[in-house]
Amino acid sequence: MIYEGDFSSPAGRFALVAARFNAVIVEQLTVGALDALKRHGVAEDRIDIVKVPGSFEIPVVAQKLGKSGKYAAVICLGCVIRGDTDHYDHVAGSATSGIANAGLAAGIPVIFGVLTCDTLEQAVHRAGAKAGNKGFEAAVCAVEMVNLMKKLPG
Ligand code: INI
Secondary structure, eight states: OOOOOOOSOOOSEEEEEEEOTTHHHHHHHHHHHHHHHHHTTOOGGGEEEEEESSGGGHHHHHHHHHHTTOEEEEEEEEEEEOOSSTHHHHHHHHHHHHHHHHHHHHTSOEEEEEEEESSHHHHHHHEEETTEEHHHHHHHHHHHHHHHHHHSOO
16 A cells, blocks of 8 residues: 555645845745645635744744644744854754654654755745745645645554
């Protein structure tokens, strides 16, 4: 038996957790995620958006929403851009492991849509320019994972 999620319209509510830091980028990721959900049949009244100060704050909120039992999936959106110090490594590392842990703790798909870039230009390219829109991709991933989780035994 092979289990695989499909891209049919998923049931349930979706939460987006979006960081305000690097808002110019994260707003475009949010636009992409909403577009993908809408095109997969998830109406806006089934989507909640929670804004947090920065990517570092995403995991605790994602975990709380995930554990609430109200959502089929949580999509985390942020953008961490490398600076002159090692601050980037701490924020990006905490956001990455924290989001992974939130998914494990909640038992629902908690999707990693946080850009970790060396430059603002790289981020622009991943937020709707040359390299697609990672927010859109994160939402498509959420749809697949919600449909997969529904099929899995147990
Ligand atoms: N938060 C980001 O989302 N992206 C960044 O690039 C960033 N940098 O570079 O500092 C950033 N910092 C803020 C951080 O997420 C927290 O909000 C802050 O440290 C308070 O906990």
